[in-house]
Amino acid sequence: MLSDLKRIIDQISRDKGIDRQILVEALEEAVLSAAKKRYGLRRDIEVTFNEEFGEIELFQFRTVVEKVEDEQTEVSFAEAKRLDPDVDPGDELGSKMENVSDLGRIAAQSAKQVIIQKMKDAEKDVIYEMYKDRKGEIVNGIVQRFERGNMIVNLGRTDALLPKKEQMPRRSYRQGDRIRAYLLDVRQDVRDHQLVLSRTCKEFLVKLFEMEVPEISEGIVSIMNACREPGSRAKIAVSSSESDVDPVGACVGMKGSRVQNVVQELQGEKIDIVPWSPDPAKYVSNALAPAQVSMVVVDEDRKKLLVVVPDDQLSLAIGRQGQNVRLASILLGWRIDVKSEQRYARMMEEGFQSLMLLKGMTEKIAEALYEEGVTSAGELLEADAADIQGITGLDDVKTVEDLLQSARQYLEELPVEEDPSLQSGDSAPDEPETPELPDHEPA
DSSP states (O other), rough: GGGGGGHHHHHHHHHHHHHHHHHHHHHHHHHHHHHHHOOOOSSEEEEEEEETEEEEEEEEEEESSOOOSTTTTEEEEEHHHHHOOTTTTTTTEEEEEEGGSSHHHHHHHHHHHHHHHHHOOOOOOOHHHGGGGTSSSSSEEEEEEEETTEEEEOOOSSSEEOOGGGGGOOOOTTTEEEEEEEEEESSSOOSSEEEEEESSSSHHHHHHHHHHHHHHHHEEEEEEEEEEEETEEEEEEEEESSTSSOHHHHHHHHHHHHHHHHHTTTTOEEEEEEEESSHHHHHHHHHHEEEEEEEEEEEETEEEEEEEOOOOGHHHHOOOGHHHHHHHHHTTEEEEEEEEHHHHHHHHSSHHHHHHHHHTHHHHHHHHHHTOOOOSSSHHSSSSSHHHHHHHHHHHHHHHHHHHHHHHHHHHHSSSSGGGTTTTTTSOOOOOOOOOOOOOOOO
């Protein structure tokens, strides 16, 4: 075995890409562990690999004494004189031990385990160095196997993990299928897979467009932001640094070829390509397309947008289960509240504003009251508490009482001629002010 040791080390180093010195040190450590198990843990043993002869050499160091009490750490003066005539009592004497092949089956097995572990650690370092600079790239692989819903993908040199949560919904792969994914993370000190993949992150969408659209790699077209609900719908905002280059057209390609290649890779996920704009009003109008936008009220301080659309465009702007406006909100990084023209006109009415000014009032409660004919704070105060509770669906009687108390306080502080419910029909009310946007989630 020892005669072939040097050749084996060279072959492993070449095949696995592991530094030869790391293998030699692993071998020396393994043999040292085996030797101590065979000859005693208290022995002072040194192991070296002889490069010239390609063999492992063991040396033990013991203290020279007149009378030996511990054979593992001491050697008699008489025996020491035979090994070294110049030795004196109290000296440390080193002597070569038996060949490593005499360590026994158990010790050899222990050495094997240490070598295997060291090789695994060294190979992990090689994989980390190989892929650490490729984090954020798209990699190609073959589906190897499945473990509790997670997919193991073979990348050639190593296996990568595609977690269940990073897999596209409603898409099944079989062993041997080719797959492309985004290299999400490269980990170094882990026991399991070092490489983590994703097919659901927005970066995967961005990278696919970068691969399909040359103008992006050339720096002419820029992807400003992207968001997606994997397997369903995505939005991507693009801009151009050159006025004669249409960023949307560049991403769509001739007859839609470029965007269709991305859609095909994402298994039919719908993609909206949105022209980016520094003006939030124009940006949100683009993001909510194909719905038409009548007006946008911008609240810069709270980063909120009130978007008014024609009555017949409301469902189109909101999208199925609110998907369109939700993705648009993520794309802009603003809070978006979509209203129909009819609903916005109602909000602008002075009576509705008086309801919204009451403490504890929400837009939902105010709209329920308004639809039942309670169109101002004065009319709310005249209504019966039980009727209010029935209209609004409020279970808590105290909440209703608080609303009535708030209405009473509002009317006491307001001059009679300014209360819209008490004004005469001939008097012309002042132009109503735009109310503060209610603070609630987007429609």
